[in-house]
Amino acid sequence: MSLYCGIACRRKSFWCYRLLSTYVTKTRYLFELKEDDDACKKAQKTGAFYLFHSLAPLLQKSEHQYLAPQHSLLELEKLLGKFGQDTQRIEDSVLIGCSAQREAWFALDLGLNSSSPINASLQKREMETELKGSFIELSKALLQLNVKDASLLSTAQALLRWHDAHQFCSRSGQPTKKNMAGSKRVCPSNKIIYYPQVKVWKRLSGEKLQKRWDWRWKDCSTLHPSTGPFLIAHS
Numbered sequence: 001m002s003l004y005c006g007i008a009c010r011r012k013s014f015w016c017y018r019l020l021s022t023y024v025t026k027t028r029y030l031f032e033l034k035e036d037d038d039a040c041k042k043a044q045k046t047g048a049f050y051l052f053h054s055l056a057p058l059l060q061k062s063e064h065q066y067l068a069p070q071h072s073l074l075e076l077e078k079l080l081g082k083f084g085q086d087t088q089r090i091e092d093s094v095l096i097g098c099s100a101q102r103e104a105w106f107a108l109d110l111g112l113n114s115s116s117p118i119n120a121s122l123q124k125r126e127m128e129t130e131l132k133g134s135f136i137e138l139s140k141a142l143l144q145l146n147v148k149d150a151s152l153l154s155t156a157q158a159l160l161r162w163h164d165a166h167q168f169c170s171r172s173g174q175p176t177k178k179n180m181a182g183s184k185r186v187c188p189s190n191k192i193i194y195y196p197q198v199k200v201w202k203r204l205s206g207e208k209l210q211k212r213w214d215w216r217w218k219d220c221s222t223l224h225p226s227t228g229p230f231l232i233a234h235s
Contacts, residue, residue, distance in 0.1 A: 022100050029102050033095055037180035040095060040104075044073050047104035049093060050153065051076075053111035053124050053135040055161055057153045059145075060133040066141045068149040069133060076108070079130065083122055094163065094182030096156045107156030111135070112164050162196045169194075 033040040048070035051058040059066040071079070077087050093108040110122045128134050138157055142150055159182060169176050169187035176185040176194060185194045 026098055026100065026102075029098055030095070033098075033104060034179070034181040034183040040180040043095075043104040044090065044093070044106065046073075047106055048072065049076050050096070050105065050107045050156055051127075051131065052107060052109040052156065052160060053122070053127060055109065055112070055157050055164075056135040056137050057141075057157070058128075058131055058133045059136050059141055065144045065146070066136070066149075068145065068153060069131070070105075082130070083126070085122065091180065092178075094156065094159045094178075096152055096159065105152060107153075107160060109160045109164075112160070159196060166194055 033043055049072070050068055051071060057068060060069055061067075073090070076090060080087055080089055089110075090108065092112075093106040095104060096107050097105045099105070110127060111124065124135055138153055142154075145153065163178060163182060163185070166185055167175060169190065169192060171192060172187055172189045174187055174189045176187050178185045183195070186192070187194075
């Protein structure tokens with residue numbers, strides 16, 4: 001009996017160590033991509049993109065649930081070329097995570113006005129026909145998504161919304177510029193750096209845990225970038 005318990009404990013310790021090791025590896029890789037624009041651009045070549053239109057994710061219906069299709073960089077470039085868009089628009093994408101195999105995941109909104117004046121928003125119906133899917137409000141499809149897709153798309157939508165709302169510096173009024181990963185925005189005139197921040201408060205009501213997400217931003221003099229996921233949580 002003691003031998004069996006010893007083996008079970010060792011197996012449990014092994015899996016705990018493996019999960020922790022994977023988490024640390026992914027966190028370090030994401031931090032590298034957030035801080036190094038060249039590394040992030042290189043990761044786009046082998047990464048996967050989730051597409052949005054006016055903050056609504058592209059989804060495909062499969063039986064009783066929705067699936068979030070992924071697109072490679074090559075597929076995205078062909079798509080933009082077909083609709084007369086410059087591939088520079090891909091720089092508007094934001095990094096939202098990565099797999100255990102270091103495949104980076106990005107999100108790109110084709111409906112919001114691009115930071116480049118030559119790229120306007122694309123028509124929704126034409127895009128849906130071409131991509132064989134539908135741009136659906138996330139709140140309506142959330143319960144029909146698997147856990148991974150729901151988490152990724154929620155993070156992506158929040159980050160895309162933040163960038164869309166903070167295209168100008170609050171002090172100088174000048175346009176801000178995002179880094180390649182989308183983990184920060186910089187004002188070229190006064191060098192102020194803005195980071196997306198999420199504030200979380202928790203309240204127990206019976207057995208339910210309620211959370212409230214409050215997006216804010218602060219300049220670099222009061223806030224430093226997180227070394228983990230993009231969302232900075234305070235409880």
